[in-house]
Amino acid sequence: xxxxxxxxxxxxxxxxxxxxQPEMAESAVSAQWLPIFDGVAAEYELRPGPESKSLELLRRxxxxxxxxxxxxxxxxAIYVWTRNGCAEAVACFWRSATPDGKNSIAHELHSLxxxxxESERSGPNQWKPKAKLKRQLLPEVPIPASSSPGxxxxxxxxxxxxxxxxxxxxxxxxxxxxxxxxxYRYQSTNSDIxxxxxxxxxxxxxxxxEVFLLLEDVETTEGRRWHYALARFSHLNLFVNYKEREVxxxxxxxxxxxxxxxDHTYWLFHEPFxxxxxxxxxxx
Numbered sequence: 001x002x003x004x005x006x007x008x009x010x011x012x013x014x015x016x017x018x019x020x021q022p023e024m025a026e027s028a029v030s031a032q033w034l035p036i037f038d039g040v041a042a043e044y045e046l047r048p049g050p051e052s053k054s055l056e057l058l059r060r061x062x063x064x065x066x067x068x069x070x071x072x073x074x075x076x077a078i079y080v081w082t083r084n085g086c087a088e089a090v091a092c093f094w095r096s097a098t099p100d101g102k103n104s105i106a107h108e109l110h111s112l113x114x115x116x117x118e119s120e121r122s123g124p125n126q127w128k129p130k131a132k133l134k135r136q137l138l139p140e141v142p143i144p145a146s147s148s149p150g151x152x153x154x155x156x157x158x159x160x161x162x163x164x165x166x167x168x169x170x171x172x173x174x175x176x177x178x179x180x181x182x183x184y185r186y187q188s189t190n191s192d193i194x195x196x197x198x199x200x201x202x203x204x205x206x207x208x209x210e211v212f213l214l215l216e217d218v219e220t221t222e223g224r225r226w227h228y229a230l231a232r233f234s235h236l237n238l239f240v241n242y243k244e245r246e247v248x249x250x251x252x253x254x255x256x257x258x259x260x261x262x263d264h265t266y267w268l269f270h271e272p273f274x275x276x277x278x279x280x281x282x283x284x
């Protein structure tokens with residue numbers, strides 16, 4: 001996530017101390033907003049080309065997060081669009097409360113597609129990716145296992161060789177934490193991709209994603225091999241290492257701004273929340 005990368009997360013753990021009244025209130029606010037986020041996600045029609053079938057939106061979020069604070073705190077949900085089971089786009093929609101009590105909804109999106117996506121949605125804020133997300137061959141790793149559990153074990157081991165950090169405009173560096181479970185695991189009907197998973201790095205004191213790591217078992221001329229791709233999900237400068245060697249970075253500049261990267265595969269904007277335009281309502 002961007003603006004609220006390192007906020008205090010609300011984590012409900014079995015056997016933990018009973019939630020305080022403020023925590024219970026914030027949890028209730030999060031539940032009220034989830035139908036709103038579901039509706040916003042459904043407004044997007046994404047396809048990997050003009051003649052292609054639209055991507056399929058997973059109707060429920062693959063991940064939810066919340067941050068405590070005034071006016072009910074901040075909360076959001078992560079959604080994934082797929083083709084043949086493969087993850088091809090990811091988005092987070094979250095509630096942003098202003099000091100005067102008004103709400104806006106942030107839209108944060110990133111293409112994961114090996115094709116240039118086309119995006120349609122009514123309104124002035126249009127997401128128009130200009131490039132595909134390229135997969136990179138992972139060197140010196142075992143070939144994909146023959147079984148699904150074996151491949152998942154391999155992906156988890158591969159993830160542990162990646163590390164990620166964010167650096168603020170002031171130069172403050174924060175090591176990001178890899179979530180142990182994939183946000184989305186898929187076994188594809190695509191003949192070129194047998195298996196894959198979407199993992200996330202989060203801020204060390206929060207739970208909202210900063211970097212996505214996509215791993216896929218891809219058919220090549222030399223047989224099946226593991227590939228990876230990385231996706232920005234933050235306004236901070238980002239750096240990723242593989243086996244202690246830098247393999248990727250996303251650094252702010254004239255063409256890689258707070259709101260988008262140079263090829264617009266990443267896109268961020270805010271829209272005021274209008275209760276009358278939504279079937280579901282929430283208590284502000």
